[in-house]
Amino acid sequence: MGRTLFDKIWDAHRVAETTGGAALIAIDRIFLHERTGAAALKSMAAAGRPVQDPARVFAVMDHIVDTRLGRGDQTLMPGGQAFITETREAALAAGITLFDVTDRDQGIVHVISPEQGIVLPGVTLVAPDSHTCTQGAFGALAWGIGSSEAEHAMATGVLRLARPGTMRVTFTGALPSGVTAKDMALALIARHGAGGGAGHVVEFAGEAVRCLDMEGRMTLCNMATEFAAMTGIIVPDAATFAYLAGRPYAPASFDAPYWSSLVSDPDARFDREIEIDASGLAPMVSWGTSPEQAIAIDARIPQGPPRVHEYIGLNAGQPIAGTPIDAAFIGSCTNSRLSDLRRAAALLKGKHIAPSIKKALVVPGSMAVKRAAEAEGLDQVFTAAGFEWRNSGCSLCFYAGGEGFEPGSRTISSTNRNFEGRQGPGIRTHIASPEVVAASALAGVIADPRKVLAS
Amino acid sequence: MKPVSTIASPGVPLLIDNIDTDTIIPSREMRSTGRTGLAGGLFAPWRYTDADKRITDPSFVLNQRDAIGTRLLLGGKNFGCGSSREHAVWALAEFGIESIIAPSFAPIFKSNCIRNGLLPVELPEEVVRELQWAMVTIDLAAQTVAAKGKTWHFVIDEEAKAMLLEGLDAIDLTLKHRQAIAAWTETDRAARPWVYLEKRA
Numbered sequence: 001m002g003r004t005l006f007d008k009i010w011d012a013h014r015v016a017e018t019t020g021g022a023a024l025i026a027i028d029r030i031f032l033h034e035r036t037g038a039a040a041l042k043s044m045a046a047a048g049r050p051v052q053d054p055a056r057v058f059a060v061m062d063h064i065v066d067t068r069l070g071r072g073d074q075t076l077m078p079g080g081q082a083f084i085t086e087t088r089e090a091a092l093a094a095g096i097t098l099f100d101v102t103d104r105d106q107g108i109v110h111v112i113s114p115e116q117g118i119v120l121p122g123v124t125l126v127a128p129d130s131h132t133c134t135q136g137a138f139g140a141l142a143w144g145i146g147s148s149e150a151e152h153a154m155a156t157g158v159l160r161l162a163r164p165g166t167m168r169v170t171f172t173g174a175l176p177s178g179v180t181a182k183d184m185a186l187a188l189i190a191r192h193g194a195g196g197g198a199g200h201v202v203e204f205a206g207e208a209v210r211c212l213d214m215e216g217r218m219t220l221c222n223m224a225t226e227f228a229a230m231t232g233i234i235v236p237d238a239a240t241f242a243y244l245a246g247r248p249y250a251p252a253s254f255d256a257p258y259w260s261s262l263v264s265d266p267d268a269r270f271d272r273e274i275e276i277d278a279s280g281l282a283p284m285v286s287w288g289t290s291p292e293q294a295i296a297i298d299a300r301i302p303q304g305p306p307r308v309h310e311y312i313g314l315n316a317g318q319p320i321a322g323t324p325i326d327a328a329f330i331g332s333c334t335n336s337r338l339s340d341l342r343r344a345a346a347l348l349k350g351k352h353i354a355p356s357i358k359k360a361l362v363v364p365g366s367m368a369v370k371r372a373a374e375a376e377g378l379d380q381v382f383t384a385a386g387f388e389w390r391n392s393g394c395s396l397c398f399y400a401g402g403e404g405f406e407p408g409s410r411t412i413s414s415t416n417r418n419f420e421g422r423q424g425p426g427i428r429t430h431i432a433s434p435e436v437v438a439a440s441a442l443a444g445v446i447a448d449p450r451k452v453l454a455s
Numbered sequence: 456m457k458p459v460s461t462i463a464s465p466g467v468p469l470l471i472d473n474i475d476t477d478t479i480i481p482s483r484e485m486r487s488t489g490r491t492g493l494a495g496g497l498f499a500p501w502r503y504t505d506a507d508k509r510i511t512d513p514s515f516v517l518n519q520r521d522a523i524g525t526r527l528l529l530g531g532k533n534f535g536c537g538s539s540r541e542h543a544v545w546a547l548a549e550f551g552i553e554s555i556i557a558p559s560f561a562p563i564f565k566s567n568c569i570r571n572g573l574l575p576v577e578l579p580e581e582v583v584r585e586l587q588w589a590m591v592t593i594d595l596a597a598q599t600v601a602a603k604g605k606t607w608h609f610v611i612d613e614e615a616k617a618m619l620l621e622g623l624d625a626i627d628l629t630l631k632h633r634q635a636i637a638a639w640t641e642t643d644r645a646a647r648p649w650v651y652l653e654k655r656a
Contacts, residue, residue, distance in 0.1 A: 036541070151626065399482060
């Protein structure tokens with residue numbers, strides 16, 4: 001019987017069998033960040049365990065770094081500087097590659113790893129960050145782990161894993177205009193639940209997926225963890241190879257026969273199959289406090305748990321469009337890449353955000369994205385429209401205590417999580433595509449970007 | 456790691472689906488670079504009316520008298536979703552929680568539990584509901600949960616079970632396979648030389 005793409009990567013990395021169907025799986029790439037990197041490296045040092053192969057380990061500064069221009073090690077998070085300096089010291093001592101605060105290639109881990117050509121088709125890649133699944137867009141088996149697992153991978157070169165199930169999510173048809181990879185992900189989670197992918201590696205397939213550019217594929221895979229999947233993965237193709245060609249850490253000559261073999265065989269069987277008609281999708285926006293509480297932007301809010309309605313301050317039956325917002329955020333490992341910024345800027349060009357918006361922020365996913373955007377004048381479009389233009393980092397995707405939106409305010413955000421308090425105490429977060437964020441910032445209320453595009 | 460065998464405790468219900476690790480321990484409560492000092496921030500958004508001043512909210516279940524000293528939390532579906540922060544498990548363990556029973560767990564959280572000697576037990580929603588405030592005994596070796604004169608069986612990976620029962624350090628366990636790992640690497644280096652990066656200056 002044929003094998004899935006996941007099966008092929010799993011089998012190729014299986015070093016030994018352990019008990020009960022578990023295996024030791026070789027890990028090709030490991031990333032750390034400053035929020036948990038110091039803890040993992042210090043704990044290894046204390047146990048007298050060296051990093052087995054420092055050349056395959058990378059550390060980044062992204063989670064709590066300051067994103068204001070002219071930044072250094074100081075961060076707005078109380079006590080945050082220690083995370084940065086201790087991670088730097090530990091990374092240098094361990095001999096691992098560090099993308100430091102002021103490095104010209106600094107950025108969010110899942111943005112810079114592809115940008116640098118560190119993730120490659122067919123590799124296994126882990127990081128103590130749940131959105132590592134983003135990198136499955138390259139046909140890699142990439143998933144988030146905890147700090148202890150990161151230590152394990154660094155000390156041994158392998159992880160102990162029970163074999164997950166396989167699921168294929170096929171998006172048939174073509175996406176309508178104004179509808180994006182973010183909307184595909186939110187529609188999937190809204191239909192099948194935030195726990196819908198539990199226990200599975202999800203392969204995204206179908207015409208609408210094949211037609212996405214690499215940045216759209218990353219956005220789609222980014223949300224696999226919000227679906228409780230171990231990870232998302234997409235079969236690599238010519239677009240993948242073209243994206244990686246010439247990147248600093250990518251091989252000079254590609255292993256074309258091997259990379260081309262990284263497909264799910266036609267007769268491969270998946271444990272579960274889901275199909276979604278992409279041509280019927282609309283821009284999505286979350287109304288509650290879980291990514292599964294998301295609806296089409298022209299729909300009405302359904303009845304959810306009372307505590308969710310209370311927190312979010314919206315009732316069942318009311319339309320989500322037209323809901324007044326106080327703040328807007330474009331950034332995060334989901335939607336902070338050049339194409340995201342271009343699409344948002346196209347809506348904002350020559351316009352200004354509504355006077356009721358108290359804070360509007362754009363945070364490019366990497367310093368390279370920032371430079372590329374500036375070369376096209378996108379920074380000018382954003383600042384003329386009333387957005388702040390920042391240095392790269394995770395920023396207000398979450399609240400680390402030093403910088404946030406005004407308590408209790410309602411935010412439209414290109415991020416991946418709308419949990420209670422995720423962006424700060426009492427903050428009401430609505431997650432959506434950069435287009436929806438831009439259109440809503442202009443209108444001062446949650447707004448359909450298709451109407452702005454049409455006008 | 457301390458071995459886990461049996462746990463006896465009242466089941467304190469927090470029967471909400473999709474409880475995320477931001478709620479279990481918010482980013483702003485991760486104040487030092489180590490693994491300790493986190494229990495005070497556990498469930499900070501729900502446990503306190505004012506988290507900065509640590510003013511407790513008497514309506515939150517863990518603040519109720521019957522919950523004091525509990526070792527067992529009952530949760531909803533997809534427990535521990537969201538951020539991979541292991542601090543969520545460290546905070547729960549430091550607070551005294553030894554097991555969580557829920558209909559399902561988010562995968563990274565579940566793995567973090569096992570690495571830290573906190574037993575995740577999956578049982579159907581109706582069973583979890585029945586365990587509310589009951590005196591519950593969990594026997595890992597037998598893979599059973601007993602309460603109110605009834606017994607339920609639960610499923611756990613063999614490997615996870617062995618590690619929890621024996622309090623094994625996963626790294627030590629894996630390092631026993633050192634030779635197999637080295638042999639695999641040598642073969643793989645020949646097959647996929649492009650994977651192997653050299654340390655740059």
